[in-house]
Amino acid sequence: MHHTLAILVENNPGVLARVAGLFSRRGFNIDSLAVGRTENPAVSRMTVVVEGDDHILEQVTKQLHKLVDVIKINDITRDAYVDRELVMIKVRAEASERAEIMQLVDIFRARIVDVGHKTLTIEVTGNEGKINAFEDCLRPFGIKELVRTGKIAMLRGLRSSSKSSSHKEEDDD
Amino acid sequence: MKGKELSGAQVLIKSLEAANVDTIFGYPGGQALPIYDALYDSEVRHILTRHEQGAAHAADGYARATGKPGVCLATSGPGATNLVTGIANAYMDSVPLVAITGQVPRRLLGRDSFQEADIVGITMPITKHSYHVEDPSELARVVKEAFHIATTGRPGPVLIDVPSDISLAKVEYEEPGELFLPGYRPVLDGDPVQVAAAARAIAESERPLIYAGGGVVTSGAHEELLRLAELLMAPVCTTLMGLSGFPGNHPLSLGMLGMHGTKYANFAVCECDLLIAVGARFDDRVTGKLETFAPEARIIHIDIDPAEIGKNVRVDIPIVGDVKRVLSQLLEILRPGLREAWREKIEAWKKEYPLTYCEQGRLKPQAIIREIYRLTEGKARITTEVGQHQMWTAQYYTFTRPRSFITSGGLGTMGFGMPAAIGVQVGCPDETVFDIAGDGSIQMNIQELCTAVNYELPINVAIINNGFLGMVRQWQEFFYNRRYSQSELRNPDFVKLAEAYGAEGIRVTKKAEVAPALEQAIRSAKPVMIDFVVDREDNVLPMVPPGGSLDKMIG
Numbered sequence: 001m002h003h004t005l006a007i008l009v010e011n012n013p014g015v016l017a018r019v020a021g022l023f024s025r026r027g028f029n030i031d032s033l034a035v036g037r038t039e040n041p042a043v044s045r046m047t048v049v050v051e052g053d054d055h056i057l058e059q060v061t062k063q064l065h066k067l068v069d070v071i072k073i074n075d076i077t078r079d080a081y082v083d084r085e086l087v088m089i090k091v092r093a094e095a096s097e098r099a100e101i102m103q104l105v106d107i108f109r110a111r112i113v114d115v116g117h118k119t120l121t122i123e124v125t126g127n128e129g130k131i132n133a134f135e136d137c138l139r140p141f142g143i144k145e146l147v148r149t150g151k152i153a154m155l156r157g158l159r160s161s162s163k164s165s166s167h168k169e170e171d172d173d
Numbered sequence: 174m175k176g177k178e179l180s181g182a183q184v185l186i187k188s189l190e191a192a193n194v195d196t197i198f199g200y201p202g203g204q205a206l207p208i209y210d211a212l213y214d215s216e217v218r219h220i221l222t223r224h225e226q227g228a229a230h231a232a233d234g235y236a237r238a239t240g241k242p243g244v245c246l247a248t249s250g251p252g253a254t255n256l257v258t259g260i261a262n263a264y265m266d267s268v269p270l271v272a273i274t275g276q277v278p279r280r281l282l283g284r285d286s287f288q289e290a291d292i293v294g295i296t297m298p299i300t301k302h303s304y305h306v307e308d309p310s311e312l313a314r315v316v317k318e319a320f321h322i323a324t325t326g327r328p329g330p331v332l333i334d335v336p337s338d339i340s341l342a343k344v345e346y347e348e349p350g351e352l353f354l355p356g357y358r359p360v361l362d363g364d365p366v367q368v369a370a371a372a373r374a375i376a377e378s379e380r381p382l383i384y385a386g387g388g389v390v391t392s393g394a395h396e397e398l399l400r401l402a403e404l405l406m407a408p409v410c411t412t413l414m415g416l417s418g419f420p421g422n423h424p425l426s427l428g429m430l431g432m433h434g435t436k437y438a439n440f441a442v443c444e445c446d447l448l449i450a451v452g453a454r455f456d457d458r459v460t461g462k463l464e465t466f467a468p469e470a471r472i473i474h475i476d477i478d479p480a481e482i483g484k485n486v487r488v489d490i491p492i493v494g495d496v497k498r499v500l501s502q503l504l505e506i507l508r509p510g511l512r513e514a515w516r517e518k519i520e521a522w523k524k525e526y527p528l529t530y531c532e533q534g535r536l537k538p539q540a541i542i543r544e545i546y547r548l549t550e551g552k553a554r555i556t557t558e559v560g561q562h563q564m565w566t567a568q569y570y571t572f573t574r575p576r577s578f579i580t581s582g583g584l585g586t587m588g589f590g591m592p593a594a595i596g597v598q599v600g601c602p603d604e605t606v607f608d609i610a611g612d613g614s615i616q617m618n619i620q621e622l623c624t625a626v627n628y629e630l631p632i633n634v635a636i637i638n639n640g641f642l643g644m645v646r647q648w649q650e651f652f653y654n655r656r657y658s659q660s661e662l663r664n665p666d667f668v669k670l671a672e673a674y675g676a677e678g679i680r681v682t683k684k685a686e687v688a689p690a691l692e693q694a695i696r697s698a699k700p701v702m703i704d705f706v707v708d709r710e711d712n713v714l715p716m717v718p719p720g721g722s723l724d725k726m727i728g
Binding site for chain 2: 013018070
């Protein structure tokens with residue numbers, strides 16, 4: 001099973017290496033990892049998607065807690081949350097195919113961010129399913145390059161996983 | 174409060190003094206020179222070892238014996254990487270250690286400069302935390318944080334990497350403020366609900382067994398453990414690391430369990446209905462085959478590190494907290510128990526399966542260790558190297574005082590005992606210190622004998638010399654059809670070697686010489702190395718084959 005972890009860390013050099021190193025050292029496979037700073041510049045948030053059963057997840061979480069730079073971990077897998085990835089796709093686009101591609105862009109509420117002689121570069125945000133579907137639609141035209149940010153996620157409603165002042169707990173709200 | 178301008182190195186030393194550091198073990202080199210220069214004017218005592226690994230182990234031994242954090246210092250590159258084994262050793266055994274490394278100046282970082290090594294990256298998996306100092310104004314705070322992290326919660330090593338331009342930079346010294354570590358808040362008190370559940374489980378149990386680990390020693394919980402055992406009349410088995418946490422001469426003591434544990438401890442694990450694990454981590458050398466470990470028991474696990482709970486075995490009642498505090502909480506609500514049938518069963522096992530060895534033949538390692546125990550009245554601080562002699566020491570020296578057994582448990586580091594003994598003797602100058610060594614292990618850091626001589630540290634080294642890497646040979650005998658591949662040693666003359674270093678050397682080949690040699694060593698104000706030439710093919714028994722069940726022992 002895939003688990004989505006929201007991890008708040010201190011915005012110190014080397015934190016990413018510590019977190020990523022811990023996963024690889026203990027044989028836990030990272031499916032996706034996205035990191036950036038939060039509303040508090042001293043705090044960064046990582047969204048890590050990791051595969052494993054509940055026992056493995058418990059160990060991952062406990063080992064992560066031991067890192068001094070890790071402030072808080074939420075496994076939000078079973079909660080209601082919204083998640084997004086940003087993807088940029090450079091697709092081959094002959095003049096005769098552009099209209100069709102632009103139609104697809106509309107349907108998926110994507111955006112064209114660069115136009116070349118024979119290519120279009122398109123950005124799209126969405127959850128994994130939507131992005132996979134969009135990629136499938138573009139594939140017949142010829143995808144020249146594709147880059148994904150990895151998933152970021154946030155709990156729905158009032159609940160939040162980024163109260164950095166709170167003690168390390170998995171569910172404190 | 175603003176102060177006067179100091180160099181980064183001076184701030185570092187001042188911060189060490191503020192952390193009550195009185196002794197550093199280290200080795201100078203290019204990028205650490207500014208720190209060494211600042212040390213020249215300091216009251217902090219520096220012990221110059223002969224190898225950085227020796228410095229790390231000495232700091233480790235000092236910490237284990239005194240309960241204070243150990244500090245080691247090395248220069249960049251090879252100096253730093255030579256600390257790695259010592260840092261890993263401290264990490265595995267949860268020893269509070271602060272390792273300071275010089276680093277190339279910031280402008281040379283990342284360019285494969287002379288003696289540059291990414292020591293923070295290299296040691297990330299074997300430190301509790303690490304710092305690469307990038308601003309001289311951070312130094313005071315970093316040192317304060319490092320000591321706090323190394324000594325609190327589950328102790329462990331913390332590394333501080335200091336580029337030499339930071340050491341040289343001028344900075345206005347400011348006292349560090351309050352610690353702010355939002356991600357670091359060890360839980361110390363046990364959850365009262367869980368403690369109550371543990372008390373209920375204890376009350377319901379007919380065959381409780383306490384399984385005590387190094388956490389008992391670390392948290393200073395030996396008195397609480399003793400009270401718990403006596404209140405419940407529950408037998409106590411310990412891990413290798415837990416050995417000095419419960420008096421080995423107490424009627425309730427079962428000694429060590431696991432691969433080379435006593436038969437009665439292992440039988441007790443197999444038949445107990447409640448296992449109270451206290452500051453122990455269910456290491457594979459202890460549990461053997463997990464499926465058959467304590468098969469009938471409910472398990473209470475008390476540990477300060479939540480990640481240890483449920484890591485290797487299922488736990489019925491987890492209690493996260495400092496062992497001393499949790500045991501105090503438990504003792505407040507527990508009622509005494511009798512459990513005569515269980516005690517009688519254990520007494521019968523103890524009578525039927527005592528630790529024994531064949532006394533026939535020439536010198537016996539077990540007899541030598543018993544003699545060290547007798548002559549030191551069990552009051553010595555014992556360090557060991559790693560191998561057969563280590564296990565015999567665990568079996569045949571009866572440890573009665575906490576922090577009296579200093580050994581490399583988790584990492585199993587050959588070459589640990591001699592430098593650790595130096596650290597122990599520095600920390601406990603009035604006590605008798607023995608390194609019980611193997612002829613293989615001792616040669617891994619034998620150069621530290623020179624350190625002991627230089628500082629007039631009267632450590633005693635008892636080499637159990639069987640001309641083999643003994644434990645390797647034992648495994649080859651049992652599991653590799655006696656094919657002794659690369660385990661036989663051709664040794665130097667240890668007596669001459671000791672004398673060359675300026676220590677005393679004694680060779681013992683007969684039983685009658687054992688006691689006089691030990692007495693001479695204990696009396697001597699110099700370091701003494703005794704070469705006990707023992708039978709070549711003695712084995713450590715009993716033994717649970719690796720991955721086997723605890724109730725199926727060889728010997």
